[in-house]
Amino acid sequence: MKRRVKIVEVGPRDGFQSIKEPIPVQKKLDVIRGLLEAGIQKVQITSFVSPKAIPQMQDAEIVAKTILEEYPDKELFALVPNFIGAQKAVEAGLKELTPVISLSQSHNLANVKRTHEQSYEEIRKIRETFSDRKLTVDIATVFGCPFEGEIPETQLYWMIETLASMGIRSFTLCDTIGIAHPSQVQRMIANVKARYPQFQWNIHIHDTRNMGMINSYAAIQAGVDEVQTAVGGLGGCPFAPGATGNTATEDLVYMLEREGYETGIHFERLLETARTLRAEVNGNYSGHQIMISKQPCFVPQE
Numbered sequence: 001m002k003r004r005v006k007i008v009e010v011g012p013r014d015g016f017q018s019i020k021e022p023i024p025v026q027k028k029l030d031v032i033r034g035l036l037e038a039g040i041q042k043v044q045i046t047s048f049v050s051p052k053a054i055p056q057m058q059d060a061e062i063v064a065k066t067i068l069e070e071y072p073d074k075e076l077f078a079l080v081p082n083f084i085g086a087q088k089a090v091e092a093g094l095k096e097l098t099p100v101i102s103l104s105q106s107h108n109l110a111n112v113k114r115t116h117e118q119s120y121e122e123i124r125k126i127r128e129t130f131s132d133r134k135l136t137v138d139i140a141t142v143f144g145c146p147f148e149g150e151i152p153e154t155q156l157y158w159m160i161e162t163l164a165s166m167g168i169r170s171f172t173l174c175d176t177i178g179i180a181h182p183s184q185v186q187r188m189i190a191n192v193k194a195r196y197p198q199f200q201w202n203i204h205i206h207d208t209r210n211m212g213m214i215n216s217y218a219a220i221q222a223g224v225d226e227v228q229t230a231v232g233g234l235g236g237c238p239f240a241p242g243a244t245g246n247t248a249t250e251d252l253v254y255m256l257e258r259e260g261y262e263t264g265i266h267f268e269r270l271l272e273t274a275r276t277l278r279a280e281v282n283g284n285y286s287g288h289q290i291m292i293s294k295q296p297c298f299v300p301q302e
């Protein structure tokens with residue numbers, strides 16, 4: 001039997017947030033539709049952030065309402081940096097929200113303008129108020145921070161336990177600046193799974209040093225629940241100097257399908273969406289499959 005991997009697409013949030021020039025909402029919707037039609041089951045469709053912090057995301061409500069109505073059977077979720085964002089996401093109808101906190105205090109201040117204590121309070125309030133929604137907390141800079149370097153692993157456990165005491169049961173370990181290496185990823189996933197087997201563990205990797213694929217693969221081999229990627233390898237946190245794109249979804253799908261895993265994603269359709277995006281939206285694309293043209297494709301299509 002084929003091993004199944006759950007690839008979660010974050011391009012419509014992490015990818016689009018990295019682009020300054022406004023992308024027309026219809027274009028965003030078409031990209032999201034293309035991803036869902038290619039068979040991706042779970043997509044982070046937007047973020048409910050301050051329009052002053054990230055103007056690109058000011059159409060979050062339209063994006064969320066439109067896609068939720070068109071695809072009621074898909075798993076659609078959004079990033080929320082604070083309580084106001086969570087409220088807006090819930091009003092738009094999202095069932096899963098992603099509050100974000102950075103392991104490094106300096107990046108937390110740069111990203112959401114809050115100390116750890118203030119972010120904990122915000123997440124606690126979100127958990128208590130929206131008790132019927134799934135919360136997955138994104139822990140940023142887990143593998144290294146642009147301001148503080150590597151953060152001791154003990155601080156990660158302390159953060160997880162603080163969040164768990166509020167009722168958080170699902171976490172994404174984020175390599176915000178793309179500094180992780182494979183054995184570190186494998187060890188961290190194995191460690192959190194061994195310590196907290198009752199929780200869900202996801203990985204979010206950036207490809208800054210050309211280690212996106214190998215780090216994503218290391219996480220899969222360590223038994224991660226969800227692997228986040230972005231179409232075309234677009235992405236990057238505007239508040240983390242030097243951050244580049246995520247692992248490209250189509251590259252990971254290609255490799256996994258060829259390695260005998262089952263992703264449920266139609267590679268050629270996904271590639272078509274990636275190529276259209278690259279042709280229509282200027283950005284830094286780290287994906288490799290989108291650069292190749294007219295070559296045989298060896299991935300079975302159905």
Ligand code: COA
Nearest residue numbers: 047048049050051053081082084085100111112113237238
């Ligand atoms: N959605 C929409 N508007 C929001 C908002 C949200 N989630 N949060 C705050 N605002 C508005 C407030 O209503 C206020 O509006 P006003 O000036 O018209 O009164 C204004 O933004 C400032 O609010 P404040 O609470 O003081 O926010 P802030 O300036 O301290 O910024 C964040 C804090 C978290 C809202 C902001 O830093 C942010 O959105 N960061 C996004 C981080 C991110 O997405 N990073 C990349 C992904 S990891």
Ligand code: ZN
Nearest residue numbers: 014176236237
């Ligand atoms: Zn990211």
